[in-house]
Amino acid sequence: MQLSASDLRIERGGRTVICNLSFTVRSGKCLALTGPNGAGKSTLLRALAGLLPLAGGTISLEPESDEPLAAQAHYVGHADATKNVLTLAENLDFVGALLNISQGGMVADDALARLGLGRLKRLPAAYLSAGQRRRLALARLLAAHRPIWLLDEPLTALDASSQMTARKIMATHMEEGGIIIAATHTPLELASAELRLGENG
Amino acid sequence: MKSAKLAKPRKRSPLLALFLRDFKVARRIGGGMSLGLIFFLILITLTAFAIGPDLALLAKIAPAIVWIAGLLSTLLGLDRLFQSDHEDGSLDLILTSAAPLELVILVKCLAHWIVTGLPLAAIAPFLGLMLNLPVGQLLSVCLSLLVGTPALTLIGAIGAALTVSLRRGGLLLAILILPLSVPVLIFGVAAAGAGAQPLIPPATPFLFLCALTLFALAGAPFAAAFALRQAGL
Numbered sequence: 375m376q377l378s379a380s381d382l383r384i385e386r387g388g389r390t391v392i393c394n395l396s397f398t399v400r401s402g403k404c405l406a407l408t409g410p411n412g413a414g415k416s417t418l419l420r421a422l423a424g425l426l427p428l429a430g431g432t433i434s435l436e437p438e439s440d441e442p443l444a445a446q447a448h449y450v451g452h453a454d455a456t457k458n459v460l461t462l463a464e465n466l467d468f469v470g471a472l473l474n475i476s477q478g479g480m481v482a483d484d485a486l487a488r489l490g491l492g493r494l495k496r497l498p499a500a501y502l503s504a505g506q507r508r509r510l511a512l513a514r515l516l517a518a519h520r521p522i523w524l525l526d527e528p529l530t531a532l533d534a535s536s537q538m539t540a541r542k543i544m545a546t547h548m549e550e551g552g553i554i555i556a557a558t559h560t561p562l563e564l565a566s567a568e569l570r571l572g573e574n575g
Numbered sequence: 576m577k578s579a580k581l582a583k584p585r586k587r588s589p590l591l592a593l594f595l596r597d598f599k600v601a602r603r604i605g606g607g608m609s610l611g612l613i614f615f616l617i618l619i620t621l622t623a624f625a626i627g628p629d630l631a632l633l634a635k636i637a638p639a640i641v642w643i644a645g646l647l648s649t650l651l652g653l654d655r656l657f658q659s660d661h662e663d664g665s666l667d668l669i670l671t672s673a674a675p676l677e678l679v680i681l682v683k684c685l686a687h688w689i690v691t692g693l694p695l696a697a698i699a700p701f702l703g704l705m706l707n708l709p710v711g712q713l714l715s716v717c718l719s720l721l722v723g724t725p726a727l728t729l730i731g732a733i734g735a736a737l738t739v740s741l742r743r744g745g746l747l748l749a750i751l752i753l754p755l756s757v758p759v760l761i762f763g764v765a766a767a768g769a770g771a772q773p774l775i776p777p778a779t780p781f782l783f784l785c786a787l788t789l790f791a792l793a794g795a796p797f798a799a800a801f802a803l804r805q806a807g808l
Contacts, residue, residue, distance in 0.1 A: 425667055445673040453664025459603040460596070471592030472672045514668075 375401040375521060376436040377443075377553055383430035384414070384421045390429070391417045397569055404544065404554040404566035413571040415557035416451070419524045422555065423449035447522040448473075454511040458500035462491055462510055465499055466517050473518035485516035489539065504531040512540055515547070523547060525556040589674045590682045597686035601652075611648045611691045612698060618644035619702045630707045637706035638716060638767035642760055645695050645720055646753075649727045654745040656687055656735040657803065666739075666803075676803065677796040680736075684728050684796075692724030712768065715777070719766035719784060726759045726788040729795035736802035759787050 382395040391414040399405045407415045420426045422433060424444030435443055456465050466482035473479075480488070486495050489509040494502070502510065508531045515523060523544070529537050537560075544554055544564055556562060602608065622640045626633055660666040669679055699720050700713040708716065734752035738744030765780030 420667075423667070423671055425670060441673065444671045447671060449667055449671050451664055451667055453662070453667070455664035455668040457596070457600055457663065457665065459600055464596075464599070468592050468596045469668065471587040472589045472669065472674070 375551065375553065377433070377522060377555075378436070379422070379431065379433045381431035382418075382421070382428060382433070384417055384426060385429045386417055386426070392421075392571070393430075395431070395571075399553050399555060399567075401551045401553060402548050404548055404556065404562065404564050406562055406564075406566045406568045407555065407557040407571060408559070408568055409571035415571055416526050418571070419449065419526050419555065419557055420451070423447055423524050425449070443522070446520055447524050448515050448518070448520045449524045449526075450511050450514065450528065451526045454507045455514075456499045456502075456507060456510055459498055461496050461498055462486055462502075463495040465510065466513055469514045470517040473514075473520065479518040480516045482513075482517055485513040486510075488516055488543070489513045490536065505533055505536060508532055509536055509540075512543065515543065521552050523552060523554045523556075525554065525558075527558060527560075528556055529558065529560045529562075589672050590678055593669070593674070593679060594682050594686050597683055598689065601686065601690040608690050608694050611651050612694050614651055615644050615648040615695055615698070616702065618647060619705065623706060634707040634709060637703060637708040638712065638719075639764050640706060641699055641703060641708075641716055641720070642723075642764045642767060645692075645699070645724060645763075646727060646756060646760060648695055649691055649724055649731065650749055650752075652691065653687070653728070653731040653735055654738060654748045656683060656732060657739045658735070658744065661739050676800040680732055680796045680799045680803075681792075684725075684732050688725050688728045692720070692728055695724060696720035715769045715781075716767040719763050719769075719781065722781070722788055723759055723763040723766070723784050726784075726791040727756055729788075729791040730755050730759070732799045733795055733802060736799035736806070739803060739806050759784070759791075762787060 376398060378398040380396045382392055383390060384392040395418070397405065407418060409415055417426065421428055422443065424442060433443060435446070439446065460468070463482050463486065466485060470479055470482055483492065483495060486492050489512055491506065491509055491513065494506070499507070499510065512528065528544075529540055532540060541563060544562070548554060548564070554566075619640060622644070623633065657666065660669065670676065696717055700717045703713050703716050731748070731752050734748040737751060738748045741747060762780045762784040765775070766784045769777035769780060
């Protein structure tokens with residue numbers, strides 16, 4: 375599997391944020407997006423997830439598939455997509471049912487246990503701390519299998535041991551042939567290529 | 576990770592999961608069903624107090640009162656239809672699922688209607704008694720709300736999609752969609768008061784109301800999906 379982008383141009387609010395950007399990520403590789411605040415890291419991830427229209431350029435996936443890129447990718451953004459009134463298990467069950475039609479994935483309980491949230495599974499998500507919410511968001515990656523992970527600041531608010539867990543999960547995904555594109559300020563400490571976005575794109 | 580058991584390839588439908596989730600969230604937040612019903616009850620009671628003890632007049636305008644109260648109660652919470660999902664990022668998640676956005680919107684409207692519109696239709700006959708509505712019209716009031724409120728929810732979904740990224744979009748939503756719901760109101764009141772006007776066959780306004788709901792059912796999901804995609808999410 376290979377994800378390539380060529381001559382991307384993305385606009386936000388009528389302003390060109392990214393222009394003439396090309397890159398290729400192969401199976402089992404991780405691309406770390408770095409750069410100052412406002413450089414367009416999140417914008418690029420949203421565009422890859424199909425949430426923002428491209429103003430120019432193409433994104434292609436090999437081998438070609440009937441499903442659009444968005445349907446093969448996990449997008450974990452700043453917002454955690456968590457409903458406060460639902461319990462952790464209910465939140466994750468919903469994600470599993472929503473995202474995996476045929477690909478399979480972990481049972482919600484196991485995914486929660488992997489992120490160290492097993493004991494809290496019957497707790498409404500409103501009571502979680504910022505780091506625990508982040509871990510719940512990351513548990514989505516396990517609850518539904520998708521080959522491409524688009525992660526926006528995956529390690530924010532996580533404590534040291536949770537960061538290690540998150541890194542291990544990402545490393546396993548790469549070993550299994552997945553693709554990770556992550557915007558980050560914290561070093562991922564994974565064998566990753568770095569794409570630095572500057573003010574000029 | 577290897578030791579964790581993988582889920583069997585489940586054939587759980589994404590749309591069913593979405594429906595159940597919306598239903599659960601609506602029931603757990605702020606009283607869910609009861610809030611809209613109490614608002615409906617208060618509106619009807621207030622009107623009855625305001626008009627006073629003229630029973631003949633009350634009976635004459637009862638269908639109109641019930642329908643206006645129903646329209647306003649449907650508006651309640653409609654602004655949060657997509658906004659709450661937009662704010663917590665769930666909308667991004669839903670957009671990356673393989674389910675078509677138009678169907679997603681339809682399912683969300685269904686969940687919203689079951690929590691707001693359906694209970695209104697169910698208790699309308701009892702409130703109709705409070706307004707001295709002739710017993711023969713109780714059923715037609717109930718039926719007109721049952722058939723007409725889905726159209727209100729669907730039209731409201733367009734407004735909710737247009738105002739998805741506005742923090743205080745509730746008022747704008749009302750201004751946007753209340754004029755659009757005029758046809759539903761006209762035929763809804765006519766269908767509810769069927770039998771009162773001897774010139775029109777009773778079924779005619781009811782069938783027009785059905786047509787409006789079907790029209791909204793066919794058109795609104797596409798309009799709302801277009802608005803959501805344009806919102807620059």
